[in-house]
Amino acid sequence: NAGVTQTPKFQVLKTGQSMTLQCAQDMNHEYMSWYRQDPGMGLRLIHYSVGAGITDQGEVPNGYNVSRSTTEDFPLRLLSAAPSQTSVYFCASSYSMRVESPLHFGNGTRLTVT
Amino acid sequence: DQQVKQNSPSLSVQEGRISILNCDYTNSMFDYFLWYKKYPAEGPTFLISISSIKDKNEDGRFTVFLNKSAKHLSLHIVPSQPGDSAVYFCAASGSGGSNYKLTFGKGTLLTVNP
Numbered sequence: 001n002a003g004v005t006q007t008p009k010f011q012v013l014k015t016g017q018s019m020t021l022q023c024a025q026d027m028n029h030e031y032m033s034w035y036r037q038d039p040g041m042g043l044r045l046i047h048y049s050v051g052a053g054i055t056d057q058g059e060v061p062n063g064y065n066v067s068r069s070t071t072e073d074f075p076l077r078l079l080s081a082a083p084s085q086t087s088v089y090f091c092a093s094s095y096s097m098r099v100e101s102p103l104h105f106g107n108g109t110r111l112t113v114t
Numbered sequence: 115d116q117q118v119k120q121n122s123p124s125l126s127v128q129e130g131r132i133s134i135l136n137c138d139y140t141n142s143m144f145d146y147f148l149w150y151k152k153y154p155a156e157g158p159t160f161l162i163s164i165s166s167i168k169d170k171n172e173d174g175r176f177t178v179f180l181n182k183s184a185k186h187l188s189l190h191i192v193p194s195q196p197g198d199s200a201v202y203f204c205a206a207s208g209s210g211g212s213n214y215k216l217t218f219g220k221g222t223l224l225t226v227n228p
Contacts, residue, residue, distance in 0.1 A: 042218035105157030
């Protein structure tokens with residue numbers, strides 16, 4: 001049981017490049033989400049999904065796209081990377097979207113945009 | 115506007131003593147609170163939670179206290195162990211009780227010295 005798996009662990013991009021951060025969970029969780037963590041700031045929600053085929057924007061969605069074609073996978077796409085997107089990205093899932101269902105986080109992807 | 119505040123960026127305690135981590139919130143609609151622990155190079159992990167209908171919840175060495183009138187909660191770790199050294203995030207849910215309405219604090223780095 002791997003839990004939430006994020007790949008890659010590290011990535012360096014040049015401004016304007018695109019890439020996809022992968023997230024997969026093997027716990028059959030309905031709810032999945034992406035956060036970014038910046039120095040001196042708490043975790044901020046980028047996008048979330050309450051089930052396959054359903055996605056919505058969080059607090060800081062600009063510059064990111066998501067899709068949820070399967071229960072297991074929730075990739076995050078950067079279409080045209082900007083230095084402001086340098087951050088550590090965490091994918092998280094939970095059994096349900098209810099807050100009483102705690103989030104399970106992956107180990108993060110550290111992204112640097114030059 | 116920071117709705118969940120962890121005013122102490124860091125805290126250092128001796129092994130065996132009590133660690134007290136504090137969290138203040140400004141939104142009176144928050145009614146569910148959680149603490150997550152994060153080790154370096156790992157994702158946050160759920161530690162303990164409390165609903166606003168309670169003022170205390172304990173799980174082993176960890177106890178969370180909620181003071182609704184003061185909009186304040188605290189996490190007590192007794193006795194503290196070196197393995198407790200980590201960043202602790204406080205999180206609160208808005209109305210509706212959904213994970214996509216979670217607001218995280220900036221975190222407090224706890225160091226437990228042997």
